[in-house]
Amino acid sequence: MIDRKVLFVDDSPTMRRIIKNSLKKIGFTDFVEAEHGIDAFEKLEEEGDISLILTDWNMPEMNGEEFVKKVRSTEPFSKLPILMITTRGMKDDVITAVKIGVNGYVVKPFTPDVLKMKIKQVLEKVG
Amino acid sequence: MNDEKASTIIEKIEEMRDFLRIGDEVIPFLGELFRFIQQVMPLMSEVNSSFKDSTSKLPDAEDRISDVTKATELATTEIMDTLDEISENVELLAEGQSEEKQKIAETINNHIQDVLMSLQFQDITSQKLTHANQILVAISKKFSGLHLKTEHIKLNTKIGEKMINELQIGINSEKIKKDSEDFHKETEDVIRHEKISQDDIDDLFG
Ligand SMILES: [Mg+2]
Numbered sequence: 155m156i157d158r159k160v161l162f163v164d165d166s167p168t169m170r171r172i173i174k175n176s177l178k179k180i181g182f183t184d185f186v187e188a189e190h191g192i193d194a195f196e197k198l199e200e201e202g203d204i205s206l207i208l209t210d211w212n213m214p215e216m217n218g219e220e221f222v223k224k225v226r227s228t229e230p231f232s233k234l235p236i237l238m239i240t241t242r243g244m245k246d247d248v249i250t251a252v253k254i255g256v257n258g259y260v261v262k263p264f265t266p267d268v269l270k271m272k273i274k275q276v277l278e279k280v281g
Numbered sequence: 282m283n284d285e286k287a288s289t290i291i292e293k294i295e296e297m298r299d300f301l302r303i304g305d306e307v308i309p310f311l312g313e314l315f316r317f318i319q320q321v322m323p324l325m326s327e328v329n330s331s332f333k334d335s336t337s338k339l340p341d342a343e344d345r346i347s348d349v350t351k352a353t354e355l356a357t358t359e360i361m362d363t364l365d366e367i368s369e370n371v372e373l374l375a376e377g378q379s380e381e382k383q384k385i386a387e388t389i390n391n392h393i394q395d396v397l398m399s400l401q402f403q404d405i406t407s408q409k410l411t412h413a414n415q416i417l418v419a420i421s422k423k424f425s426g427l428h429l430k431t432e433h434i435k436l437n438t439k440i441g442e443k444m445i446n447e448l449q450i451g452i453n454s455e456k457i458k459k460d461s462e463d464f465h466k467e468t469e470d471v472i473r474h475e476k477i478s479q480d481d482i483d484d485l486f487g
Contacts, residue, residue, distance in 0.1 A: 263401035
């Protein structure tokens with residue numbers, strides 16, 4: 155059991171279920187899900203004790219890039235560890251992600267092992 | 282009239298002749314381009330309302346992509362529900378069984394997990410479809426711009442008038458008609474199974 159509340163954001167119900175499933179397998183028990191950036195930011199404020207964010211990039215309303223920028227510029231969330239899980243696999247995308255302050259990056263489709271490893275790396279990096 | 286003047290006039294006439302010769306080649310080409318745009322527009326455009334008719338396929342394509350996404354999402358959810366159920370039953374079956382059987386149960390559940398993970402394709406393909414559609418919409422906007430320009434030429438220039446004549450006379454009208462039919466066939470929707478019930482199908486078979 156990992157004592158951390160995770161917020162995961164993806165507009166695809168299929169992906170949300172897969173991510174949730176993988177998080178359970180990894181050992182997380184406390185999670186909140188959101189459909190897009192606006193939804194996610196509301197949940198972040200509501201919950202108040204989220205300590206890890208996994209976010210998609212391509213989403214309606216507010217995409218992952220905008221969401222990350224908003225988190226990074228709002229206290230007390232600006233230092234939260236963020237892992238991006240996306241179909242966008244171009245080098246430029248990754249560079250953008252690094253620039254806006256994403257801590258780790260996983261390209262879909264991913265395996266539970268890769269997700270586990272990336273989460274571990276992100277948490278080691280940011281804590 | 283001296284020789285110098287005469288040769289200047291001849292030169293000018295030659296220039297005009299060249300210009301007209303270019304016109305002879307350009308006009309049929311413009312005519313063809315114009316017909317091409319006319320054929321493509323109903324397929325592509327929802328931008329220019331004068332072409333917004335029942336044959337316009339692009340908005341339809343957009344709706345269908347969202348339908349396909351929803352349908353695959355639903356099917357994927359059903360697959361996941363079933364897999365979860367199988368997984369639970371396998372665990373129940375394995376309870377209190379020999380180590381060997383428990384190992385088999387574990388292997389089955391690992392396979393189920395692999396299938397679950399591979400369902401990520403649903404999100405990925407939906408996004409690819411959406412992207413393909415975005416490209417279509419962008420191209421269609423370009424075509425609309427092109428179409429507006431040809432309309433302008435048609436209405437405001439002599440060449441435009443000639444182009445209309447070229448179109449209306451239809452030197453190769455049989456060929457034009459065939460081109461148009463071929464184009465329509467190539468872009469026809471062959472997987473449009475719009476709500477014919479099995480009963481209706483059975484009735485048709487008598
Ligand atoms: Mg998405």
